[in-house]
Amino acid sequence: MSKHFGGFAALSEVSLEVAPGERFGLIGPNGSGKTTLINCVSGALRNESGSIVFDGAEISRLPAYQRTRRGIARSFQIPRPFKTMSVLENLVVPLEYVAHRRTLHTADTWDEAMAILRQMGMAEKADSPSNLLSQVELRKLELARAMAARPRLLISDEAMAGLAGNEVDEVLKILFDLNAAGITIIMIEHIMQAVMRFSQRVICLDAGRIICEGAPAEIVKNPDVQKAYLGA
Amino acid sequence: MKFWIGVAVTVALAAGLALSGTNEYFFYAGYVVLQFVVLATAWNILGGYAGYVNFGTAAFFGIGAYTAVVLFKAVGAPLGVQILAAACASGLLGFGTGLLTLRLRGIFFSIATVAVIFIMHTAIVNWRYVGGATGVQLLRPPAMPLFDSYTRMLFVVMAVMAVVGVCIARYIEVSWIGRGLRAIRDSEEAAECSGVPTLKLKLFACTVSGALMGAAGAPLPMYMSFLEPASSFDLNYSVSALAMPMIGGTSHWLGPVIGAILLGSVQQIVTVTISNEINVLVVGVLLVVFVVAAPDGVLGLLRKLKWFHRSSG
Amino acid sequence: MLFGILVGCFYAAVSVGLSVAFGLLDVPHVAHPALMVLGSYCTYLLGLYGWDPIVAGIALMPLFFLLGVAIYRFYYETFEKRGSDAGVRGLAFFFGLAFIVEVGLILAFGVDQRMVEADYIGKSLSLGGYRIPWRLLVAFGVALLLMAALTLYLSRTFTGRAIKAVAQDEPALRLMGANPVRIKQWAFGIATAVTALAGAMLIVVGPVEPSLDRVYIGRTFCVVVLAGLGSMTGTLFAGLILGVSESIVLTLFGASWAPAVAFGLLLVVLGIRPQGLFGR
Secondary structure (H helix, E strand, O other): OEEEOOOEOOEOOOEEEOOOOOEEEEEOOOOOOHHHHHHHHHOOOOOOOOOEEEOOEEOOOOOHHHHHHHOEEEOOOOOOOOOOOEHHHHHHHHHHHHHOOOOOOOOOHHHHHHHHHHHHOOHHHOOOEHHHOOHHHHHHHHHHHHHHOOOOEEEEEOOOOOOOHHHHHHHHHHHHHHHHOOOEEEEEOOOHHHHHHHOOEEEEEEOOEEEEEEOHHHHHHOHHHHHHHHOO | OHHHHHHHHHHHHHHHHHHOOOOHHHHHHHHHHHHHHHHHHHHHHHHOOOOOOOOOHHHHHHHHHHHHHHHHHHHOOOHHHHHHHHHHHHHHHHHHHHHHHOOOOHHHHHHHHHHHHHHHHHHHHOOHHHOOOOOEEOOOOOOOOOOOOHHHHHHHHHHHHHHHHHHHHHHHHHOHHHHHHHHHHHOHHHHHHOOOOHHHHHHHHHHHHHHHHHHHHOOHHHHHOEEOHHHHOOHHHHHHHHHHHHHHOOOOOHHHHHHHHHHHHHHHHHHHHOOHHHHHHHHHHHHHHHHHHOOOHHHHHHHHOOOOOOOOO | OHHHHHHHHHHHHHHHHHHHHHHHOOOOOOOHHHHHHHHHHHHHHHHHOOOOHHHHHHHHHHHHHHHHHHHHHHHHHHHHOOOOOHHHHHHHHHHHHHHHHHHHHHHHHOOOOEOOOOOOOOOEEEEOOEEEEHHHHHHHHHHHHHHHHHHHHHHHOHHHHHHHHHHHOHHHHHHOOOOHHHHHHHHHHHHHHHHHHHHHHHHHHOOEOOOHHHHHHHHHHHHHHHHOOOOHHHHHHHHHHHHHHHHHHHHHHOHHHHHHHHHHHHHHHHHHOOOOOOOO
């Protein structure tokens, strides 16, 4: 897969490629354009110039829901569960609208949703109202919902922000498992040790531009990256 | 199964009443209450399920009434055809309004629906064929031989329409369509990213909602033997269609029904015993009270008392 | 045509309160025109005691300021804090409020039109072959002053700038130690106070009746959307565009089409360029 962007006020001439099955890290200080980048990829925003190519097909003109149907899923930085639905029902939505769009009458979406919850370790919360979950449960629900859309590319937007150490490990394990199953993952994170452990390749953004690209160990030592984070 | 028994009972009850010797006034008032059941149910499809507040019920209703009148005047169309045509016309209006504004935030859609009322009202006022501002008088055709009066027949027609409306709303509510609409209401962004075609679903809900409102308006000219723009595009329809589901409860099809029966009956009583202005004041006050104090409506209160469980009944 | 410009400026002044309440504070304030009509009726009441409308309007401003603060406080506590469903219910609340105000006015004053008297109402100025009614000029003048005052307030004073800031970046404002809720409350109060004076001008421009708020929903939202949310200068331009368009339609097609102009223009703007002319 490859994605190329051009100018947008928050992103200037950003160009990057992600290979299938890769674990890709995206870092940068607040306001550097990370969320804008994935908003453009997922379709929440339109990029003004340049193009987005996914699996060989140009998708810049497609609305977000069609990109999801093609295999791009994302989780939100601030979790957005479907508040009036139970945890289980939250997962049924993407199952009905993506995975089983054409097979609704034969599929048992509720069973599948349950299976995903078990994978996440949240089976006992299936019937809870989704607005009563703890932070880490909400993050897992975000990922579970993205998973239910059967993506080939999953973008995780600061899924571990504000979590305690063991909770970070829980979420990281989920992401590793997903990648092992063949899903390409782009991870946006501030927690450096998570990025280091997880990513095969890292890009650092600052003020809408890529300032560095390479293996995690190199990126961390890069003086530009350090300057961006500590302020110049 | 319970639902369909309820449907059968309702229709039988309505027909039975109409054929009995009940006071004629009952059917005048009953028609209005049933009409509001349709309007409230229609409103709730977009407003309650998807969360987009339509202020323009009066426009869809009025256009339905005027479509019926035009067909009646032009080709003497029977009531059934009038209703279908009215549904098509208002459905188209709903589709058009939605296409223009459902891409934007909720409040812009709401303001646009107010705009639609004014524009339609102004257009009708300037149309001489339907009598412009003064309106048009009609001669009712004879009622079907079964019924003592035309009003009784309209009562049954409206009862059937209410049942049909509720069936449609219920189907939407429990199906994947309803789930998608609820996802849109809870978090439109997340819904899009979960593969929900938000614009298409919203347009669908808006069109169906508009069509039902138009159908509810179609028998109005026959009911009153008269039609004029000021009362057909009366903002009271908009406020009531909004207040009734808010009072009854917006998440379940039963809510608008309860709200319509409660508020509709109150309106009939107040208008007759006190005045029309106090009636509108009462609607406004009840709307604000419920929106502030009982956001889930009567159904919400019943749920809290465990007398009602959220089911697909 | 000249009427259009004068009236347009008046429309801009009427809409400026909404520009703050909705454009900057994001409150779905569909009851704004209803409050303005309330202001007109209060002016009428004071007029019965011999008060000049402009004086009455200015005197009403503090009262309406408090009213605005109260409404916002109530709205905030009941709706904005709770999030989620708040959008639908907030809208329904203001819609209900508008209705209650309108019906209240009908009950108190009846549906007949009410007028106010003053030296400048009824006389016209002769200027180069045209007769311009003084009341329009007065309204125009007051409107301009009002908008200038508000624009200066928003850009020069500390509270004013805080109001603009809260619209753009609330968290940053919190970090600076300011309380966004109190600022928004203050802003809403000012918006409502401005509306009182606008209401006074409304009854100067012409007779009022309770249902006048309906057509003004169209006019004010048209102006605010056309201008672009949060743009004060845009409001003036948009008001002028609306005023001129209405007078063109009036001349060409007659009075029965005039009310639809604002709404029609609103729909067109929403369809083509929803962020308006100067929008963020």
